[in-house]
Amino acid sequence: MFFMEITKALLGAGCFWGIEEYYRKIDGIKDTKVGYSGGDFSNPSYEDVCSKTTGHAEVILIKFDVNFVSYSKILDHFWICHDPTQLNRQGFSIGTQYRSAIFYYSDEQKNIAEKSKSVFQKKLFSPIVTEITKAKEFFIAEDYHQCYIQKKRQPEK
Numbered sequence: 001m002f003f004m005e006i007t008k009a010l011l012g013a014g015c016f017w018g019i020e021e022y023y024r025k026i027d028g029i030k031d032t033k034v035g036y037s038g039g040d041f042s043n044p045s046y047e048d049v050c051s052k053t054t055g056h057a058e059v060i061l062i063k064f065d066v067n068f069v070s071y072s073k074i075l076d077h078f079w080i081c082h083d084p085t086q087l088n089r090q091g092f093s094i095g096t097q098y099r100s101a102i103f104y105y106s107d108e109q110k111n112i113a114e115k116s117k118s119v120f121q122k123k124l125f126s127p128i129v130t131e132i133t134k135a136k137e138f139f140i141a142e143d144y145h146q147c148y149i150q151k152k153r154q155p156e157k
Contacts, residue, residue, distance in 0.1 A: 004065045006030055006063050006065055007063070007064065007066055007071070007105075008062060008105065009061075009062045009071060009109075010059055010060070010062075010102075010104075010138060011060055011103070012058060012098075012099055012100060012101035012103070013081060013090065013100055013101075014089075014090025014091070014093050014098045015090065018081075018149065020032045021147075021149040022081045023060060023074075023081075026064075026069060026074075028064050028067075029063070029069065030065055032062055034059070034061075034141045034145050034148075035060075035138050036049050036054070036057070036058065036141060037057065037103055037135065037138045037139065038055060038059070038103060039054040039055025041055065041056060042137075045142070046145065049097050050095075050097065052097065054097075056097060058097050058098060059138065061138050061140075071108075071109055071112050072112050075113060084100045084128045084129065084130040085124060085128055085129060086129070100130040101130060101131045102117075103133055104132065104134060104135060110134075117130060
């Protein structure tokens with residue numbers, strides 16, 4: 001008998017639209033939601049986060065089946081789907097809400113993240129600036145942000 005073993009990862013890697021689209025396509029990913037985390041402001045809106053006063057980053061909450069994809073593999077994808085050497089930005093998206101961050105839920109995730117960062121750093125010339133921090137509350141973003149790229153590809157009705 002086969003049982004799914006669902007766990008979660010919380011990552012910040014610039015604008016959450018592209019990161020969500022990237023992760024949605026990986027085998028073993030069961031659900032993605034974009035939102036805000038890492039700050040100290042309850043129930044922020046997109047406008048609140050863009051005001052740079054909340055401390056939150058744009059993040060993706062990933063639920064995945066560990067029988068198909070490991071947390072370590074999730075992080076392998078994380079390092080290549082954005083530039084972890086850019087401080088508080090990804091390309092033209094600038095600000096602390098676009099920072100590179102791994103928010104861990106357990107000591108095991110923290111250890112895997114730190115090891116993964118160390119291994120990936122050896123492949124780069126510039127220092128990785130990704131923060132590795134204990135996860136705080138996740139606040140789901142507005143509906144129009146969920147699967148945004150997928151929605152934009154569909155013809156208007």
